[in-house]
Amino acid sequence: MLDNYFNYKENGTDFKTEIIAGITTFLAMAYILGVNPTMLAEGGMPATGVFFATAISSGIACIIMGLVSKYPIGLAPGMGLNALFTYTIILGMGNTWEAALAAVFISSIIFLLITISGVREAILNIIPVDLKLGIGAGIGLFLAFLGLKGCGIIIADPSTFVGMGSLTSAPALLALIGIFITLILYIRKVPAAVFFGLVITAILGLIFTALGFGAGDMLMPSLPSAVISTNIDTTLFFGFASGFGQLFSNIPNLIMMIFSLVFVTFFDTTGTLISLGRQCGFIDEDGKAQNIEKAFLSDAVGGIVGSICGTSTVTAYVESATGIGLGGRTGLTAIVTGILFILSIFFAPLVLSLFTSPVTAAALVIVGILMIVQIKDVEWDNLVVAASVFMTMIMMILTYSISLGIAWGFVIYAVGTIATGKWKEMSWGIWVLAIVFIIYLFFGL
Template sequence: MTTDAKQDPAKTPPPPSDPAKRGVLDRYFGITKAGSTLPREIRAGLTTFLAMSYIVFVNPDVLSNAIVIPGVDNVFTQLIMTTCLAAAVGSLVMGIVARYPFAQAPGMGLNAFFAFTVVLSMGYTWEAALAAVFISGALFVLLSVIGARRAIVQALPLTLKLAITAGIGAFLAFLGMKNASIIVADEATFVALGDMRSAPVWLALFGLMLTAVLMNLRVTGAILWGILASTAVAIVSRAAVYTGPDGLVPFQGFADGIVGLPMWPSDLAFQMDFHHLLRGENLVVGMLTVVLTFFVVDFFDATGTLTGLAQRAGYLDSDGNMPRAKTVFSMDGLAAMTGALLGTSTTTAYVESAAGVEEGGRTGLTAVTTGVLFLASMFFWPLIGAVPGAATAPALILVGALMMAGVKNVAWGDIGEALPAFLTVVAMPFTFSIANGVSLGIISYAVIKLCSGRVKEASWLLYLLAALLLARYIWLS
């Protein structure tokens, strides 16, 4: 036994045992073979759930800006049900079929693109946006199955992959500050600092600092605890941070208790509208802008996340390849399709799964445990309604900050790399559109390489994408 194994019990393999004497779960998931134990896998699944359960609060908060159904007053509650179901199904298929310890849920950034760009800015209905999510997921599955992943991954340079993730992070931070009224609209300067004495601002700043300290101390589930602590402060202090019919009001109490029976999201599920997405000129705009952006962002985000997690869990071989890669990526696409069917934006792998991996999770049972916990959380939807937007705003800001990490690897000394990356990052919050950031990054990268005689530094597919996006801005804007 190595010294490292002695120092890290989570990595110490249990004594070998006769396969015939192992339980059904052990044999199916290969728990003992992976050097883990049943209690360790369950604990890792709980840790992953705590680390990413903030999505139960935040995803409905983001999507409810765009999904408004006349005559239906429980849309937010249905979005909670949909979020839990999508996360449960995504995590269960990843655990049971792919047998990897990686949980899935509606992705941050993609939900903002869905709500604020596709629906509120571009004018698509939320039903059409769901159709775009479904198509992007189907494309993801198809390309994963036929083995085309490598060609598409290589089409976008590393610079743009890093910049897209960072740009989404900047957009999320901007959105979080807006939701907390830290920044407000201003006729003279476009944006300005909000009233720092207002209840939403000080509550959000309290939650932001508390969560940052907990994360710095490496407390598991720091984002969740920050949200819960901020909510408790809002309730106890009677701060006017809850949306009422005539403005912000204090907490109104639990009229129906804190536990309730789950409900089927009947007004959200199976509402995809392919006709509105693909009719007339929308056939071009929808496919090249909406579907492409959903696909590109999810594809590269999932590729990076799953590869990084697999490396951390010790799954990659000597050539850096992931076992059962087609199955893993297919399950990510299947989760996106299922989420669209249920009524939510793209469901994808979560980097917070690293928390479970650090706890020793090495098999699909970890993801299955997380999925079961998301199902259980559906019984507590009345309690979730007590969480104000100012309490979830810090999560958006902090997740945005974490997504900025990759830009340190951009070659900032090379203007041909730096300017496209910069445009990608800043265009997303400045234009309030993730699609614009991706488009400007691809177009500027291709133009600079082409005009400076460095054509071979970019893939032919990138030049094709740039030409199509440029045509869209000229003729279809």
């Protein structure tokens, strides 16, 4: 029955290969179970609730992807999107987490409509490729900055605004060791390097604690109660429903939130799905991918599921390439990944007690490094492009806001293009976005 549905032979795979690929993809993505609760908790959300929301929404989204599109791709709350959710929408704009979840729900509906209507290609053609690359790289730098700040390697300084903290402090030292370990594993091409880096760092954290060299808020888990938990925290489920009141009380703020979420989700998802589809061999010589629209549909539904469960936008993960690299070619790979995410809810106390800020810092830094690599394809010889990409990246960090970084990039690109006398070549979309962002930057709406 499974062979008839997933067509193993046609895709050059088999049942055993798909199972192994699914397990591998889960291990490569599992770090999000520790990172997401830590990050969203800074926005006032309960860490336990976020853990369950992350595990359940990821599991459901993966299973939907596997059944609907039959793509071997795992989904979970996106790195970068969770930073946008916490540090820009909640902390930067002053919204409650309920309102932020409502914004995720609406943005996912819009993304679903974009997918169904078939206007994705038109939107892709509006935005310059270099700006897309710059935004992705900027988010990578922002994630790394968050990781270094959270563990105390980077600290506030009254003279220079930022400075380097004491590397001999327990949190900073543990994070630094974790970064080195994870980087070495990744360089050595160890499968699921980020996840295993987190596990090794967490174990070292326990040793630190046992020796009396505390590493932050890490606690020694009480086994077996810390291993198995049946007390599922559902406090965040449908939490977005109470956020619509605040969301619609400030329309300009609402527009900026929705735009930022849709924009980042749209281009992150597009790049990931097309790249993974090509790796699977699903894209032909003309650039057309089989069932790609169903994959986009699954991704959009995953975002809706995430907002209902109580987490930031769920999207496709490039880490799925690890399972694909082992031969995963059908939706069964994604389904196995989803089942493992759901089963992980029983290990919440253990994960939450081990994966604290000093431990998850390594994951943020390594993911940041991987995201910054894409700027190699930027047309640096073009000063307009170079200026807009540079301002996008640096302003994300200096303003502590992904949306402000995007705004600066578009405004600089528009001004630079006008200065070169090529303003007639700018698409109407760039004109509209530049005007909106100028209003946003100068009037703070």
